[in-house]
Amino acid sequence: MLLNQFFRQVRVDALMMAMHVRPHNLEALVDGLKRTENVDGILVTVPHKFAICSLANNLGPQAVLARSANALRREKDCTWLAENFDGLGFVAGLHAQGREPAGRWVVLCGAGREPGLL
Numbered sequence: 001m002l003l004n005q006f007f008r009q010v011r012v013d014a015l016m017m018a019m020h021v022r023p024h025n026l027e028a029l030v031d032g033l034k035r036t037e038n039v040d041g042i043l044v045t046v047p048h049k050f051a052i053c054s055l056a057n058n059l060g061p062q063a064v065l066a067r068s069a070n071a072l073r074r075e076k077d078c079t080w081l082a083e084n085f086d087g088l089g090f091v092a093g094l095h096a097q098g099r100e101p102a103g104r105w106v107v108l109c110g111a112g113r114e115p116g117l118l
Contacts, residue, residue, distance in 0.1 A: 001016075034080060043071050070086055071083050
């Protein structure tokens, strides 16, 4: 809902819509969305962040590093780029709160992985 409100405020002709899909149907859904000409991007959440990488044509640097993605974006050449902005968004939030994470240690809990991915 927040993104739709933002789109209206900045006068962007776009709509964010939630879709619930079981893991065994992810590939079929993404294939259909890729074929839909007015879909420019797809945001992805758990449990699909690892699997979505195999459905992209290319991986951005953060997706390569995390071996997962939370977004697919249609590029100008109609290929699909998978990227992960979770970490960058978290760090931006820290900076917005006046906290500097550089040089600090981080403990990450709950970062499971799919069998056979690594």
